[in-house]
Amino acid sequence: MLLNLNLGDFYAIMTALCWSCGVIFFEIAGRSLSTLQISLLKNIVGVIGFILFILLQGHAFPIFSNQEYNILVISGIIGVAIGDILFLASLRRLGSSLSAIISTSYTVFVFILAYLMFDEVISIISYFGGFLVITGVIIGTNDHNIKTTPKQLVLGVLFGLFAHLCTAYSILLIKPIMEIHPIVPIALIRFSTGVIISGFFLLYLKGHLALKDTIIRGFSNYNLLAGSFFGTFLSVILWLAGYKYTLAGRAAIYNQLSTIFIIIFASIFLNEVLTKRKWVAIFLALIGSFIVSIY
Numbered sequence: 001m002l003l004n005l006n007l008g009d010f011y012a013i014m015t016a017l018c019w020s021c022g023v024i025f026f027e028i029a030g031r032s033l034s035t036l037q038i039s040l041l042k043n044i045v046g047v048i049g050f051i052l053f054i055l056l057q058g059h060a061f062p063i064f065s066n067q068e069y070n071i072l073v074i075s076g077i078i079g080v081a082i083g084d085i086l087f088l089a090s091l092r093r094l095g096s097s098l099s100a101i102i103s104t105s106y107t108v109f110v111f112i113l114a115y116l117m118f119d120e121v122i123s124i125i126s127y128f129g130g131f132l133v134i135t136g137v138i139i140g141t142n143d144h145n146i147k148t149t150p151k152q153l154v155l156g157v158l159f160g161l162f163a164h165l166c167t168a169y170s171i172l173l174i175k176p177i178m179e180i181h182p183i184v185p186i187a188l189i190r191f192s193t194g195v196i197i198s199g200f201f202l203l204y205l206k207g208h209l210a211l212k213d214t215i216i217r218g219f220s221n222y223n224l225l226a227g228s229f230f231g232t233f234l235s236v237i238l239w240l241a242g243y244k245y246t247l248a249g250r251a252a253i254y255n256q257l258s259t260i261f262i263i264i265f266a267s268i269f270l271n272e273v274l275t276k277r278k279w280v281a282i283f284l285a286l287i288g289s290f291i292v293s294i295y
Contacts, residue, residue: 008246012254015238020261022231024269026088027096029224033217035088036205038227040198041218043080043191045228046236050188053237062181064189071173072186076193079170084194086163093148093156096266097278100259101140102160104133104285109168110252117172125291132288140281168252171243183240191236253290260286 029038054061064072091099108130137157148156170190178186203211218224242251263282266272 006246008242009250009254011238011245012242012251013257015235015242016255016258017261018230018235018238020258020265022227022235023096023262024265025223025227026231027091029221029227030092033224035085035092036198036202037214037218038088038224039085040202040214041224042228042232043194043198045225046191046232047188047195049233050184053184062185068177071177072189073193075170075173076190077197078166080190080194081197083163083166083170086159090156090160090163093152095272096270097263097272098140099160100262101281101285102137102157103164104136104256104259105161106164106168107252107256108133109165110248113168113172114248129288129291132284136281136285136288140278175243178240178244183244184237187236187240
């Protein structure tokens, strides 16, 4: 049987692979950089990459209406400035493999928000799929082998869930704009917003010396640079392209393959232990997100 993959499906699958690589590099970078520092630095690298990409293309920058600019900025605030910081804070507390289990909530959020925002119909069986995802998250986090305190575990789960809620809402918010405008300028506006907000908070909380030190340390941290290239520049372009060229549901489920990729990469490169409980959690969460995507 031949796979029925369109161009958007391919972009969504590649998004999962690139994002998974980025997550591993970000976790390693987090051993020497704070959450806010990583958020700022990865967004700066992304913005530089998007600008170079536009310049190499040689195309004129598209003309957005004031309403479109406002929507893109709001999307950047929610999905990049807030969502990324929450995700990185969750990753720091949970580790890559457990964070990957929490990420299965992303597909459920996409479908719920798509229903609320665009009146996309959700079947009863889709609610069952959402229940399986939640069950998987509960099983995965109720593991005695997890080396973190109960408080940090709860915070990590909550940060992760809210991060994926922000991400799902921010991408659906700009889907109508992506249908008429190229994706890289859209990404540039969103991530420039993230840079401004992250930079402001770092400057406000730590001062200009800390901001200068962050830039110097960040651009000499190869794990941060690699994570930014794969997890911000490449994955964001592919992620937006996936939503532009295929249905939101199909893109979301293919993006969810990152759960498997991250678990495998964390086991290989970070020596994270894969318990039977985690595998059961992964299985339930993936089955649940798959059910949500096809019904």
